[in-house]
Amino acid sequence: xxxxxxxxxxxxxxxxxxxxxxxxxxxxxxxxxxxxxxxxxxxxxxxxxxxxxxxxxxxxxxxxxxxxxxxxxxxxxxxxxxxxxxxxxxxxxxxxxxxxxxxxxxxxxxxxxxxxxxxxxxxxxxxxxxxxxxxxxxxxxxxxxxxxxxxxxxxxxxxxxxxxxxxxxxxxxxxxxxxxxxxxxxxxxxxxxxxxxxxxxxxxxxxxxxxxxxxxxxxxxxxxxxxxxxxxxxxxxxxxxxxxxxxxxxxxxxxxxxxxxxxxxxxxxxxxxxxxxxxxxxxxxxxxxxxxxxxxxxxxxxxxxxxxxxxxxxxxxxxxxxxxxxxxxxxxxxxxxxxxxxxxxxxxxxxxxxxxxxxxxxxxxxxxxxxxxxxxxxxxxxxxxxxxxxxxxxxxxxxxxxxxxxxxxxxxxxxxxxxxxxxxxxxxxxxxxxxxxxxxxxxxxxxxxxxxxxxxxxxxxxxxxxxxxxxxxxxxxx
Amino acid sequence: xxxxxxxxxxxxxxxxxxxxxxxxxxxxxxxxxxxxxxxxxxxxxxxxxxxxxxxxxxxxxxxxxxxxxxxxxxxxxxxxxxxxxxxxxxxxxxxxxxxxxxxxxxxxxxxxxxxxxxxxxxxxxxxxxxxxxxxxxxxxxxxxxxxxxxxxxxxxxxxxxxxxxxxxxxxxxxxxxxxxxxxxxxxxxxxxxxxxxxxxxxxxxxxxxxxxxxxxxxxxxxxxxxxxxxxxx
Numbered sequence: 151x152x153x154x155x156x157x158x159x160x161x162x163x164x165x166x167x168x169x170x171x172x173x174x175x176x177x178x179x180x181x182x183x184x185x186x187x188x189x190x191x192x193x194x195x196x197x198x199x200x201x202x203x204x205x206x207x208x209x210x211x212x213x214x215x216x217x218x219x220x221x222x223x224x225x226x227x228x229x230x231x232x233x234x235x236x237x238x239x240x241x242x243x244x245x246x247x248x249x250x251x252x253x254x255x256x257x258x259x260x261x262x263x264x265x266x267x268x269x270x271x272x273x274x275x276x277x278x279x280x281x282x283x284x285x286x287x288x289x290x291x292x293x294x295x296x297x298x299x300x301x302x303x304x305x306x307x308x309x310x311x312x313x314x315x316x317x318x319x320x321x322x323x324x325x326x327x328x329x330x331x332x333x334x335x336x337x338x339x340x341x342x343x344x345x346x347x348x349x350x351x352x353x354x355x356x357x358x359x360x361x362x363x364x365x366x367x368x369x370x371x372x373x374x375x376x377x378x379x380x381x382x383x384x385x386x387x388x389x390x391x392x393x394x395x396x397x398x399x400x401x402x403x404x405x406x407x408x409x410x411x412x413x414x415x416x417x418x419x420x421x422x423x424x425x426x427x428x429x430x431x432x433x434x435x436x437x438x439x440x441x442x443x444x445x446x447x448x449x450x451x452x453x454x455x456x457x458x459x460x461x462x463x464x465x466x467x468x469x470x471x472x473x474x475x476x477x478x479x480x481x482x483x484x485x486x487x488x489x490x491x492x493x494x495x496x497x498x499x500x501x502x503x504x505x506x507x508x509x510x511x512x513x514x515x516x517x518x519x520x521x522x523x524x525x526x527x528x529x530x531x532x533x534x535x536x537x538x539x540x541x542x543x544x545x546x547x548x549x550x551x552x553x554x555x556x557x558x559x560x561x562x563x564x565x566x567x568x569x570x571x572x573x574x575x576x577x578x579x580x581x582x583x584x585x586x587x588x589x590x591x592x593x594x595x596x597x598x599x600x601x602x603x604x605x606x607x608x609x610x611x612x613x614x615x616x617x618x619x620x621x622x623x624x625x626x627x628x
Numbered sequence: 629x630x631x632x633x634x635x636x637x638x639x640x641x642x643x644x645x646x647x648x649x650x651x652x653x654x655x656x657x658x659x660x661x662x663x664x665x666x667x668x669x670x671x672x673x674x675x676x677x678x679x680x681x682x683x684x685x686x687x688x689x690x691x692x693x694x695x696x697x698x699x700x701x702x703x704x705x706x707x708x709x710x711x712x713x714x715x716x717x718x719x720x721x722x723x724x725x726x727x728x729x730x731x732x733x734x735x736x737x738x739x740x741x742x743x744x745x746x747x748x749x750x751x752x753x754x755x756x757x758x759x760x761x762x763x764x765x766x767x768x769x770x771x772x773x774x775x776x777x778x779x780x781x782x783x784x785x786x787x788x789x790x791x792x793x794x795x796x797x798x799x800x801x802x803x804x805x806x807x808x809x810x811x812x813x814x815x816x817x818x819x820x821x822x823x824x825x826x827x828x829x830x831x832x833x834x835x836x837x838x839x840x841x842x843x844x845x846x847x848x849x850x851x852x853x854x855x856x857x858x859x860x861x
């Protein structure tokens with residue numbers, strides 16, 4: 151007997167399955183490569199300057215926010231992709247159980263796939279991140295040069311890579327992938343064997359408790375935003391241990407916004423379910439798309455949240471960028487001695503970097519929507535084949551893809567606007583204190599996020615909706 | 629003699645309230661070592677449900693299922709899975725094999741999941757494949773095999789190791805008659821070696837290879853016959 155033969159057999163199965171579905175595997179790996187590239191790049195750049203303790207508090211905040219949201223978008227999209235993979239594998243998981251596999255084996259198979267894809271995505275991300283950082287290092291250098299270390303010596307940043315940092319970065323990506331695979335793994339092992347063999351998914355139970363929990367978490371996020379804004383405005387420093395415990399929530403925007411987003415994420419399954427019920431009967435493509443999203447919350451809910459995360463950050467950044475004149479109080483920066491100093495605000499706050507970030511987030515959002523739509527088409531292969539057999543034209547197929555992309559992006563955009571405006575609402579609510587990062591309502595961006603981005607996603611989906619993947623009907627005919 | 633498989637007044641109800649469907653209703657059945665029992669009946673008569681319950685893939689609403697002396701109702705999910713790895717073999721109508729594994733790897737999988745080392749598991753798998761005449765195709769993936777070959781691999785997997793019960797759900801459903809007959813001959817041969825078998829089939833001529841035929845209708849046993857004595861179908 152060997153304790154390793156079971157895991158080895160599962161690893162072989164996981165690897166072969168990933169190799170048999172290269173498109174889906176590449177998608178998950180690419181999605182996971184994004185935050186890795188960001189982290190690898192940041193590690194190389196930040197090696198020369200401790201940004202967290204630096205005077206450039208705004209830049210550090212911006213980085214935190216962008217990084218956390220890229221991580222959120224990647225993890226959510228990966229969760230959707232791994233979930234779709236596990237559901238398409240349902241019969242295989244049933245066969246595994248019929249061959250004597252138990253819940254551990256089924257969970258193990260899905261988690262091993264997540265692990266492998268995390269490893270590949272991590273390595274690819276490091277390659278990508280280092281390449282981009284190397285190419286753009288002169289820009290970083292000009293930004294970093296003014297810093298001096300504690301002895302007063304001027305730091306001349308060099309492009310250098312530390313192996314240990316990169317190993318940690320890959321470990322981070324693997325952990326992210328395992329996290330994304332956790333829910334699909336647990337769900338896969340819960341499906342009764344007979345149902346899995348018949349390719350039947352058990353009906354999802356409505357969970358009203360989830361919405362209540364989601365709203366509570368979102369509220370907690372808002373309260374923390376208020377507290378953070380308040381503390382920061384008054385220049386109160388928390389003990390380091392407490393900062394760590396609060397995940398750095400004192401740093402005004404990033405962490406509390408992510409908590410608000412987590413609350414929203416818990417509500418999205420109910421939201422897509424609601425969309426399936428309230429959508430008008432016509433146009434038919436929209437109705438079909440809404441019903442499809444509602445029937446597959448495991449795919450649509452993380453996707454809607456991913457869009458909300460991307461667009462929410464875009465709204466926040468735009469809200470900060472509309473500032474073109476110094477605020478009444480100027481903005482607070484942390485001095486070297488550890489106390490806050492008042493400094494006249496520069497204008498505008500994040501000019502060139504912001505435009506790049508805006509563009510990146512728009513592209514990221516459209517990419518997420520297209521990826522999720524492709525996953526949806528893969529999952530709905532049988533339905534599309536039936537539609538085809540009933541005589542649906544290619545135009546119908548494109549309309550369906552467009553409607554699905556539009557609905558998904560629009561739901562995400564509306565939630566993103568809510569999340570993105572939350573710091574502003576909190577600032578207005580605690581207005582009695584001067585705030586270090588006063589925001590304005592970015593009307594133009596809001597219009598673009600709610601109107602243009604979903605339209606672009608719909609158009610892109612329509613253009614890329616080629617032939618449907620072969621479903622059971624076609625397979626049997628083949 | 630005690631049976632390898634014993635079903636005692638087994639009832640299975642799917643759904644609840646007005647949507648409830650009684651798939652099996654008080655069915656009793658015993659299959660002895662070396663015996664092959666065919667189960668026949670129209671669609672929806674409960675044949676597949678019976679097989680799922682016999683293999684521990686599903687649990688009865690009422691009644692008792694005993695396999696190789698183990699009362700399945702008393703086993704938790706993990707022990708049920710272990711029983712499937714060690715004692716029970718399945719053959720389904722189609723899509724029987726994991727597409728990412730070769731024929732030999734598919735046959736070795738239950739043994740490896742059970743902790744048998746890769747090499748001895750592979751040796752057992754090769755022996756089982758040789759017995760169904762597929763030793764030379766051990767390295768082929770399922771989509772490189774014909775329908776008949778795939779079913780023979782499934783039979784090899786179902787009997788590899790120390791199995792005592794072989795459950796086959798329409799194993800000839802996706803095959804032409806020649807390949808179907810070859811598959812049934814293999815099933816019969818495995819049972820002649822001492823394994824107990826249950827064969828669900830629509831076709832009377834295939835049921836003729838069995839020792840006994842049980843007829844199901846609306847979830848109940850409506851008739852039983854020694855194979856070949858009843859001109860069913």
